[in-house]
Amino acid sequence: MNHIILGNPVTDWLIALLAAVAVAAGLDAVKSILVRRIRSRTAERASRPRGVLVAALSSTRLLVLAILGLYAGASLLTLPDKAQLFISRAAIAAILVQCAIWGDHGLRSWLASTRAQQADDPGRATSSAAIGFLLRVLLWAVVVLMILDNLGVDITTLVASLGIGGIAVALAMQSILGDLFASLSIVLDKPFVTGDFIIVDNAMGTVEHVGLKTTRVRSLGGEQIVFSNAALLKSRIHNLRRMEARRVVFGLEVSHETPEPTLRALPGLIEAIVAGQPQVRFDRAHFKGMAAPAFSYEVVYFVDTADYRVFMDVQQEIYLRIVAMLAEQGVRLALPAQTVHLARVPAAPQAAVPQPLPHLEKAAA
Known part of the structure; x- marks a missing residue:
């Protein structure tokens, strides 16, 4: 020891x-x-x-x-x-x-x-x-x-060495760093989040993932669309999930044969149909124009939901009730038509046959 x-x-x-x-x-x-x-x-x-x-x-x-x-x-x-x-x-x-x-x-x-x-x-x-x-x-x-x-x-x-090296790396990786900072902008500013339905240029779909370099969107067709974060922020983004209400404008054209009292009553009848639907705010219905080939109306209303299925159900019900109302009032929807008038042309008179001169006839004899 x-x-x-x-x-x-x-x-x-x-x-x-x-x-x-x-x-x-x-x-x-x-x-x-x-x-x-x-x-x-x-x-x-x-x-x-x-x-x-x-x-x-x-x-x-x-x-x-x-x-x-x-x-x-x-x-x-x-x-x-x-x-x-x-x-x-x-x-x-x-x-x-x-x-x-x-x-x-x-x-x-x-x-x-x-x-x-x-x-x-x-x-x-x-x-x-x-x-x-x-x-x-x-x-x-x-x-x-x-x-x-x-x-x-x-x-x-x-x-200090890392700082100098970092500058060199940053110059060589500008696009990657641009996407990285764009990712931070998306995360902090939140123009959209995972689960939002967005439209970017001609592409639309649901956001699945926001990464450090790319954002992945699942389109309606099922394919995955990959955007670079920097390019995505440079585009106009429509975020449909944050829509609070849909403004709907549609036109209606009736035949020129519709009488004036019925034309005057149609806006009120349409208002009653539109305002009677749930989650709908009626805005206006007006006689808009009278150019050929029909009398035109314009109707505007709001659907207080971002759900596209609810919007389509409401629009379908409004259209069906308007069709039924027009049938009850005897009003026909205007159809594109052209009228061709055929005129009879008089026949042209026959031309007179020229007669030979007398002195020419004697010479010939």
């Missing part, structure tokens, strides 16, 4: 080993106790912060605890300065990595709970996903820089 190893008796080495095991086991036991208690309280009363804390503590790595135990045991020994410096730096790096793991799992848990709570609001869920991704990238970037600084690396020069 009095044998010396690296300047320390064997007894001291055994004590240091026992201390390392005890510290690692103790830290693991504390972690398990905390997780069980917090989880039991979370089961009794749902709490989002507690759920995030449980997810973070559950991600504690045994290797990190072992490194901390070795650091505690090494503190009981007399070691060379270089060895002591290496162990201390390893312990600090392990703690930083574990903090990054805690933060990463905590953010993942927060993002999952956010998606569950905001299932009816895809816009906020999309924003949370993008913000969570950026926070995780920032967290790991900061931790890596702190570890390099702990290892003695001059991060000032490194950051």
Whole structure:
């Protein structure tokens, strides 16, 4: 037991080993106790912060605890300065990595709970996903820089070098970075979110996914349309899901044989039909024109819903009732027609036969 190893008796080495095991086991036991208690309280009363804390503590790595135990045991020994410096730096790096793991799992848990709570609001869920991704990238970037600084690396020069390299990369990847920033604009400004039905130029469909570079839309025909985010924001986007009401304008043409009293009564009859439909606000109905070949009416109303099926059902019912009303009033719808008048042309008189001159007849004889 009095044998010396690296300047320390064997007894001291055994004590240091026992201390390392005890510290690692103790830290693991504390972690398990905390997780069980917090989880039991979370089961009794749902709490989002507690759920995030449980997810973070559950991600504690045994290797990190072992490194901390070795650091505690090494503190009981007399070691060379270089060895002591290496162990201390390893312990600090392990703690930083574990903090990054805690933060990463905590953010993942927060993002999952956010998606569950905001299932009816895809816009906020999309924003949370993008913000969570950026926070995780920032967290790991900061931790890596702190570890390099702990290892003695001059991060000032490194950051400056990364800045110059970043400028070169940015110039070479302008289109990709443009799509990335366009994605952030879509997430933060929310011109549309997942589940919205949009029209972009001649394409239309339901938004399925908003990514870092592209946005994917499922068209009415079933195919998937992929837009680059930058090109999408440069286009005019019609978001039909956010439509609050539909303005409907339609025309009606009746025959010139319709008498004046019936023409005067038609706007009121049409108003009664339109206003009697559910979710409809009547605006106006007017005798618009009297050019050939019909008398024209214009009707305007609003359907207070964005549901296209409801709009078509209302429009169909209005048209059918107008047809029935016109039949009751004896009014015929005007049809395109042309009248051709045929005139008798008098026959042209026959031309007189010319008679030969007398002196020519004598000459011939």
